Amino acid sequence: MRKAYVVGFTGAPGTGKSTLVDALVAHLRKQDRSVAVIATDPNSPFTGGAILGDRIRMQRHALDAKVFIRSMGARGHLGGLSLAAREAIRLLGAFGFDPVILETVGVGQSELEVAAVADTTVVVLTPNLGDGVQMIKAGILEIADVFVVNKADLEGHQRVAIELRSMLSLAPKSAWKPPIVATSAARQEGIDELWAAIESHRKHLESTGKAAAQAEQRLKDETAEVAAEIARERARQALADGSKLSERLREDGTPYDVADEILRIMGQEP
Numbered sequence: 093m094r095k096a097y098v099v100g101f102t103g104a105p106g107t108g109k110s111t112l113v114d115a116l117v118a119h120l121r122k123q124d125r126s127v128a129v130i131a132t133d134p135n136s137p138f139t140g141g142a143i144l145g146d147r148i149r150m151q152r153h154a155l156d157a158k159v160f161i162r163s164m165g166a167r168g169h170l171g172g173l174s175l176a177a178r179e180a181i182r183l184l185g186a187f188g189f190d191p192v193i194l195e196t197v198g199v200g201q202s203e204l205e206v207a208a209v210a211d212t213t214v215v216v217l218t219p220n221l222g223d224g225v226q227m228i229k230a231g232i233l234e235i236a237d238v239f240v241v242n243k244a245d246l247e248g249h250q251r252v253a254i255e256l257r258s259m260l261s262l263a264p265k266s267a268w269k270p271p272i273v274a275t276s277a278a279r280q281e282g283i284d285e286l287w288a289a290i291e292s293h294r295k296h297l298e299s300t301g302k303a304a305a306q307a308e309q310r311l312k313d314e315t316a317e318v319a320a321e322i323a324r325e326r327a328r329q330a331l332a333d334g335s336k337l338s339e340r341l342r343e344d345g346t347p348y349d350v351a352d353e354i355l356r357i358m359g360q361e362p
Contacts, residue, residue, distance in 0.1 A: 095307075096128070096185030096192040099290055100210025102235075107216040108242045112277040112286075113195055117153055119283045120191075128160040128189035130177055132196050160189060175321060178209060178314055207235035208313055211306065212293045214238045214286075217256075219248030233263050236270050238289045244274040244282065268296050323358065330354045 101109050113129060120127045153159040164177050177194070184192050196206045207213045215236035232239075241252050253272050260270065271289045275282030297303040331338050331354075341350045 094185055094188065094190075096181065096190040097212075097294060098181055098192050098194055098210045100194045100196065100206040100213045101216060102196045102206045102213065103216030103218075103240075103242075107218045108277050109195055109216050112216060112240065112242055112275060113193055114153070115275075115277045115280050115283050116193065116287065117159060118280075119287055121153075121156065121159065124158075125191075126158040126160075126189045128184040128192045129162070130180055130184075130192065130194050131161070131163045132177060132194075160184060175314075175317060181209070208310065211297065211303065212237045212290050214240055214290070216240045216242050217252055218243045219246045219252055233259060237268065237293045238286070239270050239272045240286060241272060241274050242277055245276045245279060249274060267300060268293065323355075326358055327351070327354050330357065 101113055103109050110131070113131075117127050117129060153161060162180060164180070181192050181194070194206060194210055213235050215232050215238070217232075217239065218241065239256055241249050241256075243249065253274065256272050271292070273282055273286045273289050275286055277283070294303075297306070331341065331350075337350055337353065341347065344350070
């Protein structure tokens with residue numbers, strides 16, 4: 093099956109990720125490349141709904157047959173990526189879209205899953221976003237393959253780049269040093285340099301053999317997550333109202349013995 097190269101974009105709300113992705117899609121279309129965009133939004137914990145607004149921001153590509161844009165709800169996954177998003181990436185690759193751009197809801201301790209799915213992870217920052225210590229807390233140094241300082245037309249963007257370089261100098265030495273690219277997505281500036289940085293990382297992965305190793309690890313992680321999702325659904329069914337296990341849980345008030353019994357029942361199923 094033909095596989096697409098996955099570029100993940102993540103960053104705090106308000107950094108201009110959607111505008112940046114829109115500009116990158118326009119750049120790639122000038123090269124006559126078929127591009128797909130999957131944008132994930134958080135689901136409401138009360139209604140289960142999601143705003144799914146990224147397609148509104150990318151209206152200029154709506155009638156382009158070589159651009160596919162899909163907004164998807166995170167469906168409660170902490171990393172902001174549902175299992176359906178991974179399946180969609182696989183399907184889009186089979187249909188010839190390359191690259192697939194993945195935009196997630198934001199950066200934080202619960203938003204690092206994008207790095208486990210994307211081949212190249214782009215972390216988007218802007219001036220006046222916060223201090224360097226907060227960026228370290230978010231795990232940015234660990235997940236970023238390319239840094240983008242967006243809204244470079246605003247005052248303070250050079251300070252952000254200097255802080256990033258300072259922190260990167262303290263990071264453990266590795267074969268790949270994440271480049272820092274300044275862009276102004278609204279002005280279509282710096283997009284060529286951004287794509288060049290992404291392509292450079294892609295060549296690095298292929299030349300070092302890391303691309304194949306990452307692909308294998310992603311399949312293992314996805315398989316484990318699918319198994320966990322199946323087990324979770326079966327546990328919910330076993331604890332449906334009126335079941336013996338549900339009654340026992342109400343009487344005992346502790347979940348561990350009941351959970352063990354559910355796992356034993358699963359092990360006995362054909």
